[in-house]
Amino acid sequence: MLDLKAIRSDPEGVLARLRRRDPTLDLGPILALDEERRELQKRVDDLRRRQNEGSERLASLKGGNPAEREALLAEMKDLAADRKAAEERLAQVEQELEARLLELPNLPHDSVPSGTKEEKIVLRTVGEPPKFDFPPRHHLELARNLGLLDMDRAAKTTGARFPMYVGQGARLELALIRWMLELHAAEHGYTPVLPPYLANRTSFFVSGQLPKFGDELYHCPTDELFLNPTAESLLANLHRDEVLEESQLPLKYAAFTPCFRREAGTYGEEQRGLIRMHQFHKVELFHYTVPERSYAALDELVGHAEAVLTKLGLHYRVSLLTAQDLAYQSAKTIDLEVWLPAQGRYYEVSSCSNCEDFQARRGNIRYRPQAGGKPRFVHTLNGSGVATSRLFAAILEQNQDPQGRVVLPPVLAELLGQEVLGSAGNPR
RNA sequence: GGAGGGAUGGGUGAGUGGACGAAACCGCCGGUCUUGAAAACCGGUGAGCCGCAGGGCUCCGUGGGUUCAAAUCCCACUCCCUCCGCCA
Numbered sequence: 001m002l003d004l005k006a007i008r009s010d011p012e013g014v015l016a017r018l019r020r021r022d023p024t025l026d027l028g029p030i031l032a033l034d035e036e037r038r039e040l041q042k043r044v045d046d047l048r049r050r051q052n053e054g055s056e057r058l059a060s061l062k063g064g065n066p067a068e069r070e071a072l073l074a075e076m077k078d079l080a081a082d083r084k085a086a087e088e089r090l091a092q093v094e095q096e097l098e099a100r101l102l103e104l105p106n107l108p109h110d111s112v113p114s115g116t117k118e119e120k121i122v123l124r125t126v127g128e129p130p131k132f133d134f135p136p137r138h139h140l141e142l143a144r145n146l147g148l149l150d151m152d153r154a155a156k157t158t159g160a161r162f163p164m165y166v167g168q169g170a171r172l173e174l175a176l177i178r179w180m181l182e183l184h185a186a187e188h189g190y191t192p193v194l195p196p197y198l199a200n201r202t203s204f205f206v207s208g209q210l211p212k213f214g215d216e217l218y219h220c221p222t223d224e225l226f227l228n229p230t231a232e233s234l235l236a237n238l239h240r241d242e243v244l245e246e247s248q249l250p251l252k253y254a255a256f257t258p259c260f261r262r263e264a265g266t267y268g269e270e271q272r273g274l275i276r277m278h279q280f281h282k283v284e285l286f287h288y289t290v291p292e293r294s295y296a297a298l299d300e301l302v303g304h305a306e307a308v309l310t311k312l313g314l315h316y317r318v319s320l321l322t323a324q325d326l327a328y329q330s331a332k333t334i335d336l337e338v339w340l341p342a343q344g345r346y347y348e349v350s351s352c353s354n355c356e357d358f359q360a361r362r363g364n365i366r367y368r369p370q371a372g373g374k375p376r377f378v379h380t381l382n383g384s385g386v387a388t389s390r391l392f393a394a395i396l397e398q399n400q401d402p403q404g405r406v407v408l409p410p411v412l413a414e415l416l417g418q419e420v421l422g423s424a425g426n427p428r
Numbered sequence: 429g430g431a432g433g434g435a436u437g438g439g440u441g442a443g444u445g446g447a448c449g450a451a452a453c454c455g456c457c458g459g460u461c462u463u464g465a466a467a468a469c470c471g472g473u474g475a476g477c478c479g480c481a482g483g484g485c486u487c488c489g490u491g492g493g494u495u496c497a498a499a500u501c502c503c504a505c506u507c508c509c510u511c512c513g514c515c516a
Contacts (some may be wrong), residue, residue, distance in 0.1 A: 041478060045485040052485090055497045059446045076496035243438055243475090245456095366475095368438070372457065375438090375475080 001361045002104050008034060017107045020114050020323040025104070033097040040090040047083040054079065102211055106321040106358040109332040115322035120335070126306070127315035129339050134402050136341040139393040140157060140273035144423045145404050148396075149274075161263070161271060161278045164390060168421055172395075173281065175415040176388050180283040180308055181256050184385055188304045190254035190285060195234035197257055198225040206240055206363035207233040208329035208355075218260045227260035231284035232382040233283075236355075239288060240363040244378065246370040250297060251288040254385060256281070272395060275340075276349060280389035285379040290367065291357065294379035295332075298354045302334050305350040305385045313409045314394055315339040317346055331356045336386065338394040349390045352383030 007014050011027055019023045020341025047113070061069050113121060143149040150184045154162045165173045184190040204210040204226060209217060218227035227235060235253050244251070259282050270276040285304060289297045302318065309316045321333040330353035337346035357377035366375035399407050405422030413419045 038478065041485080045478070048486085049484060051496075058496060073496055080496065236459070247436080368456085 002107065003357075003361065004030075004034060004101065007031070009384060014107065018104065019106050019186060020112075021105060022324065022327055030097065030100050030104075033093055033100065035103075035235055037090065037093045037097055040086060044083060044086045044090055047079060047086060048190070051079050051083060053074065053410045055128070063241065064170045067374045070224060083317070086139060099211070102205065102362075105328045106331050106355060108326055109354070109356075112326065112332050113320065113322050115324060117322070117325040118300075119322050120325060121322070123318045123320055125315075125317040126310065127313070129315050130341060130398050132341065132400075132402075136397060137404055138342040139340070139396040141230055141404060142396045142400055142404060143273075146406065148421070159278075159389060161276065163274060163277055163279065168416070169389055169392075171416060172421070173388060175208070175412065176391060176395075177256055177281055177283060179411065179415055180385060180388075181254055183307065183311070184254040184283065184285060184304060188252075188307070190252045190304075193235065193238075193253050193255040195228075195255050195257060197228045197260075199228060199234055199237070200224075200225060203237040203240075204233055206359060207236040208327075208359060208362070209233060214326060215264050216262050216263060227237040228257050230259050230382075230384075231255035231257040231282065232286065235286035235382065236359045236380055237282065237363060238286075239365050239378075242365060243375050244288070244365075244367040246290060246367050249288060249290055249367060249378065250293065253286045255284045255286070257284070258282075259387075260346075269343065274389040275343075275393065277389050280387060282387040283385045285352075285383045285385040288365070288367075289381065290369075291376070291379050294354050294356060294381060297379075297381055297421060298332065298334065301381055301383045302336070302352045305336055305352060305383050308386050308391075309336065309338060309349070311411055312391075312395065314391075316396055327351070327353060327359050329353070329355045331358070336384075338390065340394055340396065341397050347390050347394075348387075349394070350384040355380045355382070 002014070007027060007030065011031055015025070016026050018027075054072060058069070058076070059261065061072070100234055113119070140149070141152070144151070146169075147167050150164040150166050154164035157164075181192050185192045198220065201210065201224060204214075204217065209229060213428070217229055222227070232283055234257055235258070238253065239251070259280050261278060263276055265280060267276050274280070285301055287294075287297050288303060306316075306318070316338040319335045319337060321335060333351055333353040335348050336350035336352070338349045339346055351418050356379050359380045359420055360377040365378050365380070367378050368375050395412070399409065401407055401420075403422070405420050407420055408416065408418070
């Protein structure tokens with residue numbers, strides 16, 4: 001949520017920044033509603049004041065002149081009725097204003113380039129794409145042949161685009177998850193979290209999925225709960241309505257959850273294999289920081305996510321998203337994209353964002369400055385560290401051999417106790 | 429699922445219709461004392477809206493209601509705790 005005061009004090013400036021992200025955005029209705037709200041508020045305040053004064057007089061009049069008392073009582077009844085009417089209109093205007101404000105996305109940071117999704121800036125490329133003297137196989141083919149995935153039976157039990165990891169596939173997936181969580185906890189100073197996988201409506205308003213992106217969420221209407229689409233939603237609500245001490249900051253959490261997304265729409269080739277699933281696994285990193293530190297924290301966060309890829313020896317690149325490509329709640333986003341040889345392109349496995357005070361404002365998450373003064377909103381950052389269904393796909397494709405086996409990177413070979421997937425003795 | 433209890437400021441917690449934005453304690457800030465710190469003592473210290481300001485207004489889980497007037501009375505809901513039942 002944007003700061004209404006900031007909008008009011010510089011509407012043109014705010015609008016210009018918003019339009020870098022979406023040229024169709026408009027502030028007119030919000031400004032008009034704000035104006036109306038303030039007028040109504042003044043009227044209600046004034047009626048209230050008169051009522052408060054009358055009440056005091058009435059209390060002091062006890063046992064006094066009955067006629068005077070009677071007259072005052074009649075006057076007070078009118079006042080109460082007027083106030084009630086004004087309050088009702090005020091409530092309507094406030095509701096409308098709130099709804100419109102909740103629909104506005106965050107302002108892009110000045111360091112974010114203008115442009116469309118396709119115009120993102122590749123900041124650096126790490127490692128080299130592996131060279132194959134044979135046509136690299138698709139991870140789906142590799143996984144099927146090696147008995148790592150059973151997509152057909154997943155389709156039978158659940159439907160298309162749900163993964164079923166089996167055998168060594170299940171072991172590999174779990175090993176990756178556990179290894180990433182340990183890496184962030186032990187080496188990067190994160191507190192590990194296993195949050196609930198469902199959350200209530202309020203939580204998704206705070207994180208920004210609602211009201212605009214409800215279509216993406218799986219909804220359980222009997223209990224009014226939603227399935228977690230990313231642990232960001234949960235972690236952004238951990239300290240909702242709290243006033244933290246500055247000395248506690250930064251708070252850094254690493255959560256593992258499955259992620260559930262309806263992915264309404266079609267995505268062509270991405271629907272094949274593990275690229276775009278309704279359910280995938282992700283270790284999510286989240287920071288609560290003071291505003292002054294949040295952009296330094298973004299760089300650190302990207303580094304923590306990158307460590308996963310470099311330690312696995314994967315080829316990937318780092319991109320800065322343009323204003324039009326930013327997620328709704330983000331002021332600046334840096335993506336990590338891993339190379340999938342069979343597709344001949346890079347796919348996002350991590351998206352690291354600074355949401356500044358956008359989520360903090362929605363969730364009323366503040367901290368008390370050490371130097372004294374009023375509580376201020378914290379800045380929140382999130383990033384995948386990283387999403388594993390795609391990581392799994394990249395490991396298979398980048399490490400395949402001519403026989404269709406997978407030579408595991410040393411880190412994973414140690415975790416699984418074997419160097420090659422598909423070698424003799426591999427349970428099928 | 430059944431029965432009961434509860435929700436008050438950064439924290440604990442008192443407060444059952446009119447001077448209550450709210451006792452007390454803790455925490456935090458400032459001061460006295462001290463070479464310095466601690467302790468002790470003194471003072472200050474909730475959040476937000478409107479206004480240039482004086483100032484006004486709101487907020488005691490959420491939403492409604494009663495009343496001239498609600499933290500306080502009534503209704504509904506949410507969450508937490510205890511006990512019983514069921515269950516991995």
